[in-house]
Amino acid sequence: xxxxxxxxxxxxxxxxxxRIDDGRVVEVAPSIGPASGDxxxxxRGSIVVPGLVDLQVHLREPGVGHVDSIETCxxxxxxxxxxxxxxxxxxxxxxDTPELVHHVHERARAVGRCxxxxxxxxxxxxxxxxxxDIEALHAAGVRLxxxxxxxxxxxxxxxxxxxxxxxxxxxxVGQHAEDESLVVGGHLNDGEVAARLGIKGxxxxxxxxxxxxxxxxxxxxxxRYHVLHASCAGTLxxxxxxxxxxxxxxxxxxxxxxxxxxxxxxxGDALYKMNPPLRTAADRQALRAGVAxxxxxxxxxxxxxxxxxxxxxxxxxxxPGMTGLETSLAVAITELVVPGLAALETVIAxxxxxxxxxxxxxxxxxxxxxxxxxxxNLAVVDPAESWQVDPAGLxxxxxNNPHRGRWLQGRVTHTFLRxxxxxxxxxx
Amino acid sequence: xxxxxxxxxxxxxxxxxxxDLTASFRAVNARPIPxxxxxxxxxxxxxxxxxxxxxxxxxxxxxxxxSADTLSFSVGTSSVKKGESLRDTARTVEAMGVDAIVLRxxxxxxxxxxxxxxDAAVVNAGDxxxxxxxQALLDAFTLRERFGTLDGLRVAIVGDIAHSRVARSNVWALxxxxxxxxxxxxxxxxxxxxxxxxxRVTDDLDDVLRSVDxxxxxxxxxxxxxxxxxxxxxxxxxxxxxxRERAERLGPSTVVMHPxxxxxxxxxxxxxxxxxxxxxxxxxxxxxxxxxAVLFRLLGAGPLxxxxxxxxx
Numbered sequence: 001x002x003x004x005x006x007x008x009x010x011x012x013x014x015x016x017x018x019r020i021d022d023g024r025v026v027e028v029a030p031s032i033g034p035a036s037g038d039x040x041x042x043x044r045g046s047i048v049v050p051g052l053v054d055l056q057v058h059l060r061e062p063g064v065g066h067v068d069s070i071e072t073c074x075x076x077x078x079x080x081x082x083x084x085x086x087x088x089x090x091x092x093x094x095x096d097t098p099e100l101v102h103h104v105h106e107r108a109r110a111v112g113r114c115x116x117x118x119x120x121x122x123x124x125x126x127x128x129x130x131x132x133d134i135e136a137l138h139a140a141g142v143r144l145x146x147x148x149x150x151x152x153x154x155x156x157x158x159x160x161x162x163x164x165x166x167x168x169x170x171x172x173v174g175q176h177a178e179d180e181s182l183v184v185g186g187h188l189n190d191g192e193v194a195a196r197l198g199i200k201g202x203x204x205x206x207x208x209x210x211x212x213x214x215x216x217x218x219x220x221x222x223x224r225y226h227v228l229h230a231s232c233a234g235t236l237x238x239x240x241x242x243x244x245x246x247x248x249x250x251x252x253x254x255x256x257x258x259x260x261x262x263x264x265x266x267x268g269d270a271l272y273k274m275n276p277p278l279r280t281a282a283d284r285q286a287l288r289a290g291v292a293x294x295x296x297x298x299x300x301x302x303x304x305x306x307x308x309x310x311x312x313x314x315x316x317x318x319x320p321g322m323t324g325l326e327t328s329l330a331v332a333i334t335e336l337v338v339p340g341l342a343a344l345e346t347v348i349a350x351x352x353x354x355x356x357x358x359x360x361x362x363x364x365x366x367x368x369x370x371x372x373x374x375x376x377n378l379a380v381v382d383p384a385e386s387w388q389v390d391p392a393g394l395x396x397x398x399x400n401n402p403h404r405g406r407w408l409q410g411r412v413t414h415t416f417l418r419x420x421x422x423x424x425x426x427x428x
Numbered sequence: 429x430x431x432x433x434x435x436x437x438x439x440x441x442x443x444x445x446x447x448d449l450t451a452s453f454r455a456v457n458a459r460p461i462p463x464x465x466x467x468x469x470x471x472x473x474x475x476x477x478x479x480x481x482x483x484x485x486x487x488x489x490x491x492x493x494x495s496a497d498t499l500s501f502s503v504g505t506s507s508v509k510k511g512e513s514l515r516d517t518a519r520t521v522e523a524m525g526v527d528a529i530v531l532r533x534x535x536x537x538x539x540x541x542x543x544x545x546x547d548a549a550v551v552n553a554g555d556x557x558x559x560x561x562x563q564a565l566l567d568a569f570t571l572r573e574r575f576g577t578l579d580g581l582r583v584a585i586v587g588d589i590a591h592s593r594v595a596r597s598n599v600w601a602l603x604x605x606x607x608x609x610x611x612x613x614x615x616x617x618x619x620x621x622x623x624x625x626x627x628r629v630t631d632d633l634d635d636v637l638r639s640v641d642x643x644x645x646x647x648x649x650x651x652x653x654x655x656x657x658x659x660x661x662x663x664x665x666x667x668x669x670x671x672r673e674r675a676e677r678l679g680p681s682t683v684v685m686h687p688x689x690x691x692x693x694x695x696x697x698x699x700x701x702x703x704x705x706x707x708x709x710x711x712x713x714x715x716x717x718x719x720x721a722v723l724f725r726l727l728g729a730g731p732l733x734x735x736x737x738x739x740x741x
Contacts (some may be wrong), residue, residue, distance in 0.1 A: 314536065
């Protein structure tokens with residue numbers, strides 16, 4: 001039973017108690033008296049939301065040289081209130097066959113704690129040259145086709161993939177949008193900090209070029225297109241223009257792009273290195289506004305654990321990427337809700353039912369609404385609790401969470417996957 | 429000052445103090461036996477991940493003239509997996525008990541990371557395109573010797589600014605010491621955003637040459653660019669080379685500098701390189717004195733001040 005909380009889902013906000021039995025919500029009412037033997041979560045002062053859905057997570061499996069794994073990543077997901085996630089295919093080897101998709105799905109099922117839907121590379125070996133077996137991968141359960149980590153530069157290949165994706169139910173193409181020829185050898189935004197540090201930059205225009213081309217191809221083919229980790233204001237303008245022409249496009253942003261700018265790299269700290277890079281204050285402002293007005297569909301973490309020795313290097317030599325599964329909702333509340341930039345409901349929508357629908361995870365019972373008969377995939381969140389991020393207290397083994405040491409507001413206190421408690425901050 | 433990581437972030441007093449120290453060590457170097465016991469018992473390691481015989485020799489000579497012991501590590505970049513190996517190598521070196529590590533590395537910011545890992549003083553001997561502080565110090569010293577002061581001196585830095593650590597260090601050293609700096613380069617060889625730099629930027633060399641005290645030519649680093657950023661060598665020379673004709677138009681007291689090694693016939697005509705107004709040999713000669721000053725400042729006796737520290741990366 002969850003008593004005393006306020007439910008927020010796509011039907012609105014209401015004060016109700018919930019009774020859960022056999023993995024499902026069995027009763028929703030303003031006040032439910034506990035029967036003897038009921039385990040009761042006291043949610044007074046908290047909100048109860050459908051379990052969060054993360055559209056972009058690097059599980060590092062299959063892979064070598066990583067200290068993190070499906071076990072640690074789904075534990076991190078549970079800690080962050082996430083009950084379903086999309087796994088990225090840029091693993092070693094990369095996920096480009098139905099066999100590897102099944103492998104990831106089976107591993108994740110055996111581990112439990114969080115539902116995992118694997119994406120797949122749209123080209124064989126993520127080489128960008130030959131389309132992978134899109135139809136077989138779709139039959140294996142893949143909905144997102146992406147070469148994440150890099151963009152497919154051949155327009156002909158993207159067009160072919162989009163044509164094939166366009167006729168497959170629920171399928172969509174996602175792109176890590178950076179024109180390779182403009183970013184090769186670059187390590188941070190091509191701007192003031194790059195100039196000062198004497199390091200080659202990765203310009204925002206590299207993202208805009210790929211997004212613009214892909215939107216044209218999506219318009220041509222009718223394929224559904226998803227912009228992974230948008231980083232700059234120009235991308236939002238391109239997406240808005242495409243939507244005006246009824247191109248089916250969705251867009252996500254990471255908590256780190258909502259939190260930081262290129263200035264975070266001024267001290268040379270590789271913790272803040274990622275691709276696409278953190279950009280200017282104006283870009284961050286546009287991204288925050290995009291979440292607030294709903295034009296950005298989703299907040300996704302791009303959770304990318306790296307062992308400490310891959311980050312303890314100069315900006316040039318360090319690996320790109322940050323973790324964030326455990327902290328994403330707290331970061332969104334801290335950066336957007338606390339300063340009054342966005343409504344709490346808007347943030348929850350961007351981390352819950354909107355991404356669930358993009359990935360097709362709504363069909364797996366994620367994203368709500370919270371109603372009698374629905375699977376009990378839930379997160380209980382105290383939106384007022386402040387806590388300090390200590391990597392030692394996070395499930396991810398790697399410590400490359402860029403918020404480490406920070407005080408954040410908003411704490412996931414409980415996570416339930418089909419009625420089973422996968423995380424409780426109240427447990428020792 | 430615990431490390432010398434960069435010029436950016438050093439204040440005028442730091443720089444003047446180092447230049448004054450350089451002057452005293454130049455006097456030492458003029459003696460028949462140019463050696464002082466200032467750093468006896470100290471050990472200086474040179475750790476070069478990038479080839480540079482001249483800079484390395486200059487540092488090792490400086491250390492030896494201060495009576496320090498020297499260790500020399502040469503790491504072929506091809507055989508080294510970057511990043512991890514820097515930390516491992518540094519720890520190995522430190523385990524041998526060194527007091528200072530002089531680091532040359534192709535990655536911008538490598539000395540700053542190193543400073544976080546070791547107790548030894550770290551001297552940046554050039555990191556990527558970022559900084560080359562001892563080069564800027566010896567350039568400033570050479571100019572101070574020539575003009576008495578850098579206040580109000582008009583300096584044009586010409587060439588491949590984007591890929592130049594010499595330019596990045598010199599902009600801050602010259603500016604902090606009072607000079608007016610103009611960057612002269614084609615747009616393709618400028619950094620993406622110099623709006624926060626205390627400089628004027630132009631692509632008109634001939635206009636700049638009309639009113640300038642110092643022409644600082646950068647080496648065209650074809651090996652660094654990785655992409656053709658100038659249409660052709662001939663066109664570069666035509667617009668940005670200090671040709672004989674251009675040199676003839678310079679004022680009698682205007683001087684020419686270059687960090688070496690020079691591409692004669694590209695950024696500088698052979699006749700100009702041999703002209704007495706060209707200070708290249710003075711620059712080289714001052715290199716050892718400057719590096720003695722830096723090592724003495726970081727390792728020498730007396731109260732260690734943590735002033736400055738060397739800016740950020």
